[in-house]
Amino acid sequence: MSESSPETRRFDPGAVESKWQRAWDEADVFHAENDVEDPTYVLAMFPYPSGEMHMGHVRNYAITDAYARYRRMQGDAVLHPMGWDSFGLPAENAANERDVDPRGWTMDCITNMKEQMELMGLGFDWERELTTCEPEYFRWNQWFFEQFYEAGVVERQTAELNWCPDCETVLADENVNTHPEHPDGICWRCDTPIENREMDQWFFTTTDYADELYDSLDGMGGWPDNVRQMQRNWIGKQEGASVPFDLSTGDSVDIFTTRLDTIHGATFFALAPGHEVAQRIAADNDEVAEYIHRVDHADEAVPETSGVFTGEYATNPATGEEVPVYVADYVLEDIGTGALYAVPAHDERDHAFAQAHDIEIRQVVEPAPDADHDPGDVDVQTAAYTADGLLVNSGEYDGLESARARERFVERFDGDSRTAHSLRDWCISRQRYWGTPIPFVECPDCGYVPVPEEELPVELPEFVRTTGNPLDAAEEWKSTTCPDCGGPAERETDTMDTFVDSSWYFLRFVSPELETAPFDTDRANNWMPVDQYVGGIEHATMHLIYSRFFTKVLDDMGLVDCREPFENLLTQGMVRKNGEAMSSSTGNVVSPGPFVEQYGSDTGRLFMLSAARPEKDFDWTEEGAQSSYDFLQNVYGLVNAYTEGDIETGDGGVVDEYVTREIDAAAATATEEFERFRFNHAFQAVRDLVSLLRRYADHTTPRAESFEAGLETVTKLLAPVAPHTAEELWHTLGREGLVATADWPTVDLAEGYDTARLLVENTREDIRDIVDVAGIESPERIDVAVAPEWKYYARERARELDGNVVGQLMGDSRIQAHGEAAADYAKNLAAAGHIDDQLPPEREATTLVRASWLLEREFDAEVVVHGPDEAPADLAAKATPGRPGIRIEE
């Protein structure tokens, strides 16, 4: 092949990419029509518009875009939308730092980022773009809020917040700085130590859905295990029981325990400082009151074993004993019921407390005979034994297994089997400006009253810089009338957590312009769930749990028929540099902007997708990026060399038969790998095919038709990952229309292809070995001989035989006729243990003939392939099925 100077064969990514971006635009390639039945819904987690893309974004969108483009070429209707998660603190901070308003700043950022996305030619359906900070969007947050309120999914509860006494405002966790002397942190503005204050806040009752959120995870096979596990941890399901204890105060106090089997060993009872009964005792007991005050206002954490005896007693329902009641800080108010019976012998914290307060430690469980521990080795006075076992010191229940005991004791002690979760209700109140106003009015007479639906959206007042919440300062905006009684009232000044915005945006994409409802229910029922969701692992719990919760609530309200929003989830790995996360603060970054400008978007995408599996972290390296760039230029050069007639074509001969099969094989491999999101493997197949076509042209005069078909296949397989370059190639090849909308190649690989390929690879490898080991400088002629028929026959027979294989084989006259050689071969077969599939002899011969050009080319020697029964005797003797005999002459 004689290529002219490479300079004429290189393309300018900038020019090529913008050209095809315009062409896609004009052809409206990425728009999903409303009337399609059930498009493949491919979704990348929408970004917070910080203004600058980083490599994490690029990787995320490279993945969804590649998959979306692949599915489109497969003939699917595809929905691949993009939007902006545009409420949030950074805008407010920017507004406070410079003299801008959050809205203007946010919109500028969106413009910037969208420009960068467009520069990268990402195939989003921009007609469905949505922006959560627009009233057209957030009015539906407000609408949902009121609907949820009606349905009892919204509640007011108290929550502990960060309060700055100097600024007299609530602070978000992000605005609290850590300080060595103040465990609760200090104010970011005035450095005043933060106080924790209990305040009434709005909550979504996520706990109502805790069981379903937990249990459904088992069936969600399209999600990675680690994310499901993280959600299980987050929800924290605990199977246990609650049992009432009578106190000498006259109260009956419920405890929650997962170890009801140990109840006979309860030697004291403990209440959380915040527990109602503890508070009541404190009213008449100075010592208790002082303790509660101390733990509440401690500047440093109190010792874990701290606690105070109340002077009261609780009756252990198992033993009838009176055990002392303590108030102890290690008992947490929001875990279980905030009260527990303590079994020092079988719980580490109870044990530590008992030792510090000199309380009896009574063993009631000992290791079962099959346990790791020998009962004699367990000394509960020294350390708690926390495993299950057999009951002791438990009266009539001695010898019972822990699990059985738990079941029986629930009934025996009048308890309830209960499931506790560590999942809390979702506090959505934020004392911030840049979020969705909570659509409620507080009336001195009527209390909290929802803003009437027809008055939605409640829009934000103009932004002012203030120490606290700007909504609080907007007096005019705040004052309104009560929708119920018409009297003067004040608007709620809290806004919603921005996770509310992202909990349903995937539904809004279905009908982004709809003005009468948050989304079109019929269409959502057809289009949901999202077929493939892709984003960072950092959203494993919050966003992905809230979205699941929202979807279930909406289903229960009849708004959509769907209980899980995301069918398949892929969490992409990080893009690192020098082994560390990219970070602009340390300068350890590669910025997408300048990179794309220099190398083009395709190079970036190709490198990212070929470097590693999408879910794994990978290192960005200069060399790797360069190699992707070189590859694209290289393919471009090859295609142009062909179309400009620099590659002389002919009939290709037997080589052509080889190459056409490999073209199909490449397409088949790539298809399989795209289905599994293994772009790196798919690309491998493309790279191999390009290399093969190059060798084809180099070795002989290729048949134009198949050579071109090969280039066309390369182009198509490359199209999802390097879409601009692929369009340019498609155009160069003189194809009509756009490769973005072309049909994906369909192939059925001939049976036995893999075996044939292996035969070729192994034979080549053997010849290399021989040449190398025998020190053959320049081979003149290579003879390759397929084994005689009878060996194939013997081999097939051997596969079916058991027992005395040699004997049975030699009993077969067709085999026996070959005497000594047959006996040797039969012994080999018998010893093999496993016999792989092989091609029939004629097919081995044709396969080798087709591949012989590779040998000629590699060794620069004449290659002669001998069929099954036409080889010289010495060669045939060495040959076995799958392993031809080889002779090399110098």
Added chain:
RNA sequence: GCGAGGGUAGCCGAGCCAGGUCAAAGGCGGCGGGCUUAAGACCCGCUCCCGUAGGGGUUCCUGGGUUCGAAUCCCAGCCCUCGCACCA
């Protein structure tokens, strides 16, 4: 502490789920050769050890086990990463 994922040749990274054509893809780096006035780009090959005919040896964190056969399955241990964690 509980839970999840992982440890593969100089580096990165496939393979492991469905055990066997696996001394283990590919990329990067390195070495040799071709093309070229030269460089770059491109092309060909080599890159665990020994070996003058396709052989042998030792490998996929360590140690056991299952199997005719283990990078792949099982058990134990070591190390790494991540998530949850004063969760009764």
